[in-house]
Amino acid sequence: xxxxxxxxxxxxxxxxxxxxxxxxxxxxxxxxxxxxxxxxxxxxxxxxxxxxxxxxxxxxxxxxxxxxxxxxxxxxxxxxxxxxxxxxxxxxxxxxxxxxxxxxxxxxxxxxxxxxxxxxxxxxxxxxxxxxxxxxxxxxxxxxxxxxxxxxxxxxxxxxxxxxxxxxxxxxxxxxxxxxxxxxxxxxxxxxxxxxxxxxxxxxxxxxxxxxxxxxxxxxxxxxxxxxxxxxxxxxxxxxxxxxxxxxxxxxxxxxxxxxxxxxxxxxxxxxxxxxxxxxxxxxxxxxxxxxxxxxxxxxxxxxxxxxxxxxxxxxxxxxxxxxxxx
Amino acid sequence: xxxxxxxxxxxxxxxxxxxxxxxxxxxxxxxxxxxxxxxxxxxxxxxxxxxxxxxxxxxxxxxxxxxxxxxxxxxxxxxxxxxxxxxxxxxxxxxxxxxxxxxxxxxxxxxxxxxxxxxxxxxxxxxxxxxxxxxxxxxxxxxxxxxxxxxxxxxxxxxxxxxxxxxxxxxxxxxxxxxxxxxxxxxxxxxxxxxxxxxxxxxxxxxxxxxxxxxxxxxxxxxxxxxxxxxxxxxxxxxxxxxxxxxxxxxxxxxxxxxxxxxxxxxxxxxxxxxxxxxxxxxxxxxxxxxxxxxxxxxxxxxxxxxxxxxxxxxxxxxxxxxxxxxxxxxxxxxxxxxxxxxxxxxxxxxxxxxxxxxxxxxxxxxxxxxxxxxxxxxxxxxxxxxxxxxxxxxxxxxxxxxxxxxxxxxxxxxxxxx
Numbered sequence: 001x002x003x004x005x006x007x008x009x010x011x012x013x014x015x016x017x018x019x020x021x022x023x024x025x026x027x028x029x030x031x032x033x034x035x036x037x038x039x040x041x042x043x044x045x046x047x048x049x050x051x052x053x054x055x056x057x058x059x060x061x062x063x064x065x066x067x068x069x070x071x072x073x074x075x076x077x078x079x080x081x082x083x084x085x086x087x088x089x090x091x092x093x094x095x096x097x098x099x100x101x102x103x104x105x106x107x108x109x110x111x112x113x114x115x116x117x118x119x120x121x122x123x124x125x126x127x128x129x130x131x132x133x134x135x136x137x138x139x140x141x142x143x144x145x146x147x148x149x150x151x152x153x154x155x156x157x158x159x160x161x162x163x164x165x166x167x168x169x170x171x172x173x174x175x176x177x178x179x180x181x182x183x184x185x186x187x188x189x190x191x192x193x194x195x196x197x198x199x200x201x202x203x204x205x206x207x208x209x210x211x212x213x214x215x216x217x218x219x220x221x222x223x224x225x226x227x228x229x230x231x232x233x234x235x236x237x238x239x240x241x242x243x244x245x246x247x248x249x250x251x252x253x254x255x256x257x258x259x260x261x262x263x264x265x266x267x268x269x270x271x272x273x274x275x276x277x278x279x280x281x282x283x284x285x286x287x288x289x290x291x292x293x294x295x296x297x298x299x300x301x302x303x304x305x306x307x308x309x310x311x312x313x314x315x316x317x318x319x320x321x322x323x324x325x326x327x
Numbered sequence: 328x329x330x331x332x333x334x335x336x337x338x339x340x341x342x343x344x345x346x347x348x349x350x351x352x353x354x355x356x357x358x359x360x361x362x363x364x365x366x367x368x369x370x371x372x373x374x375x376x377x378x379x380x381x382x383x384x385x386x387x388x389x390x391x392x393x394x395x396x397x398x399x400x401x402x403x404x405x406x407x408x409x410x411x412x413x414x415x416x417x418x419x420x421x422x423x424x425x426x427x428x429x430x431x432x433x434x435x436x437x438x439x440x441x442x443x444x445x446x447x448x449x450x451x452x453x454x455x456x457x458x459x460x461x462x463x464x465x466x467x468x469x470x471x472x473x474x475x476x477x478x479x480x481x482x483x484x485x486x487x488x489x490x491x492x493x494x495x496x497x498x499x500x501x502x503x504x505x506x507x508x509x510x511x512x513x514x515x516x517x518x519x520x521x522x523x524x525x526x527x528x529x530x531x532x533x534x535x536x537x538x539x540x541x542x543x544x545x546x547x548x549x550x551x552x553x554x555x556x557x558x559x560x561x562x563x564x565x566x567x568x569x570x571x572x573x574x575x576x577x578x579x580x581x582x583x584x585x586x587x588x589x590x591x592x593x594x595x596x597x598x599x600x601x602x603x604x605x606x607x608x609x610x611x612x613x614x615x616x617x618x619x620x621x622x623x624x625x626x627x628x629x630x631x632x633x634x635x636x637x638x639x640x641x642x643x644x645x646x647x648x649x650x651x652x653x654x655x656x657x658x659x660x661x662x663x664x665x666x667x668x669x670x671x672x673x674x675x676x677x678x679x680x681x682x683x684x685x686x687x688x689x690x691x692x693x694x695x696x697x698x699x700x701x702x703x704x705x706x707x708x709x710x711x712x713x714x715x716x717x718x719x720x721x722x723x724x725x726x727x728x729x730x731x732x733x734x735x736x737x738x739x740x741x742x743x744x745x746x
Binding site for chain 1: 468470471472473
């Protein structure tokens with residue numbers, strides 16, 4: 001095992017896949033000469049040259065279109081967005097073309113493309129730069145959505161994403177790029193898409209949290225342990241397809257569930273998981289499923305308001321106390 | 328201006344009252360002081376009077392249904408008055424109007440959800456203490472429902488500890504069946520009685536709660552003593568023969584003997600109160616009276632200072648009131664010791680559960696014809712066994728024995744009671 005930063009794990013995955021398959025290339029704003037806005041493509045230009053590491057203008061719709069066209073023609077592009085907050089400009093390409101081309105051509109066209117970059121809020125960046133988009137992309141058939149929480153997951157899953165013949169949305173976080181973690185140094189380390197992971201075993205309550213919220217939930221679990229509550233913490237890693245069996249099996253053991261999600265509440269990941277749990281694990285539930293999400297309010301800029309807006313460990317603890325009837 | 332009539336607090340311990348009967352119907356005119364309903368509380372059936380005058384606009388609770396303290400029972404007002412506002416609020420069991428006007432601008436949806444839930448819970452918990460709601464539906468988590476089914480537990484018998492009385496996993500795990508189910512029946516066909524569910528009355532709830540608490544909290548121990556009743560039998564005959572209008576019972580004599588013994592053994596005449604043991608200065612003896620739906624314990628106050636005739640007449644009067652469910656709370660409160668007598672049923676001896684907050688209860692058995700040895704010869708004897716249940720936090724074995732010996736001495740020498 002090697003200890004890597006999140007950005008190093010991302011870079012390692014891209015590097016290994018570019019090395020392995022010549023059709024893989026990366027493009028986006030600042031990915032080449034600047035080594036990536038967050039240094040997650042550091043050294044790739046030097047190693048693979050301008051033909052496979054391409055700086056683009058600030059034109060998300062344009063370069064996403066180039067990516068989609070390249071994928072249609074057999075290449076395997078990785079399109080980096082400086083943040084998924086900017087990818088809204090490219091939604092026509094992602095949703096109308098990338099997610100539907102294979103379906104509309106009866107499978108004649110495959111779409112091996114990865115759209116990646118940081119997702120959701122990253123401190124005081126204001127309402128337009130703080131949106132968690134994973135639930136929204138997961139809404140659309142034809143897209144796979146991954147939002148990982150730790151370097152090891154990021155590496156194994158990004159490699160899977162690049163090898164996948166379908167469009168994959170791969171999400172990271174500005175606030176996690178510097179985060180270190182043990183990464184498997186197994187040769188050609190692959191984590192299959194759609195496989196979640198129990199990151200902490202417990203018997204009292206299942207907490208489902210992915211992406212940045214995994215770390216909030218982990219903090220809550222450590223606090224709750226002191227109070228004698230054993231949290232089983234599941235990181236689904238892949239938002240879609242969701243590893244529902246893993247969650248259901250856990251609930252059969254714990255009988256209670258809290259879903260922590262960085263998105264707004266209406267029609268988000270937490271609502272979907274909550275629905276699936278009541279359908280698949282109804283007879284095992286001892287309390288209604290609770291969720292911790294953003295409020296139905298845009299991100300505030302002010303620091304105190306922002307802190308109140310973003311889910312924190314206390315909110316998770318409150319929800320756990322509610323489902324375990326401890327309040 | 329319409330007036331709400333809410334369930335009043337008719338005894339110190341009542342949490343809800345069952346409408347035994349309505350004396351008025353919608354449209355009736357009432358004046359202040361009119362008795363509008365009779366309410367069955369945990370202790371007695373009591374009258375509810377109107378404090379205002381007006382027309383009965385609406386009766387919200389049917390006879391036989393329970394209403395929590397402060398819950399809306401009826402609305403008085405002027406004929407034709409619009410009371411929709413009051414009726415809309417009726418759902419929250421008459422609790423003070425919910426304050427959700429503040430923090431409106433805080434549109435945080437999660438909080439809103441929580442508020443809504445809390446409000447719901449309040450409503451639910453105030454409308455019912457047990458896990459059944461008014462429509463008779465039992466609230467249980469799906470898991471609890473399944474567990475109960477697997478274990479063959481009747482959910483109606485389980486108290487729910489979750490919000491609104493919801494039965495949850497822990498309630499099923501902690502549930503103890505009162506009696507083990509009978510062994511598998513042979514394949515023969517038998518006529519069976521109709522199986523039915525009997526609604527738990529207020530009195531049964533009170534008995535269940537108080538006696539469970541007593542038995543599970545107070546460390547009980549039991550001592551039995553055999554008493555020669557020949558002298559008491561002779562004394563009773565003399566008294567009853569001498570006075571035509573007096574008819575004292577053996578139980579009256581036992582009450583009197585205990586009352587005197589209690590003045591000499593004050594530690595038995597006491598109550599546990601965590602930091603202190605309260606040794607009562609007065610002797611108030613409760614007598615358990617069996618009635619149709621259960622059991623009541625009217626109190627003979629200052630039994631040590633009263634003569635047998637007075638004890639006898641008071642006991643008879645109180646027992647009659649108890650059977651008619653007309654005992655007032657003050658006639659059942661303040662006991663310092665309790666006597667339970669099953670002698671008339673031929674029970675030789677038994678152990679009773681202490682009647683809180685007493686320290687002891689004495690269980691009285693039947694007077695039996697038994698052979699006894701007197702002066703080396705077997706002769707016919709009359710014996711009665713009494714068993715004292717004591718709370719070991721207050722009374723120790725030797726102390727309880729001393730008390731019982733005093734009781735025996737008094738019963739075996741009835742004249743001593745005159746001292």
